[in-house]
Amino acid sequence: MARETAHTGSSENDNAPLTVLVVEDFEDTRFLMRMELEKRGYRVVEAVNGEEGVAQALAERPDIVLMDVGLPVLDGIEATRQLRGREEMRDTLIVALTAHHETEYRANALSAGCDAYLTKPIDFDWLIDLLSRLLP
Secondary structure: OOOOOOOOOOOOOOOOOOEEEEEOOOHHHHHHHHHHHHHOOOEEEEEOOHHHHHHHHHHHOOOEEEEEOOOOOOOHHHHHHHHHOOHHHOOOEEEEEEOOOOHHHHHHHHHHOOOEEEEOOOOHHHHHHHHHHHOO
16 A cells, blocks of 8 residues: 655654655656655755755755756766765765666666665655655
């Protein structure tokens, strides 16, 4: 059975929804991700490129980052490396998102510090299940 509500545990407030940072350059994709995640009880913040994604992650301290790999300004691989280089972001769950199915993209994302790799189009039930398994 698909999970319909978000994992709401948080070290600061057990009733607060988890925050997801969606780093995606296509507006339509961001909109769809926001709607699907909010429907499942997550709080969503957005960034349109890797540089903005790093800044938002440091400012918001999200529980989860959904990082598109092919981003303008700073790609998702380098943005992930920058986040993993920060002590406060080392335990944040980062999931790479891409339309590329090639093994090279997966290897680059995982070596940069992503916890998982997901290809588009996104199956949101599967994504929510993955997040629930990866979160502490």
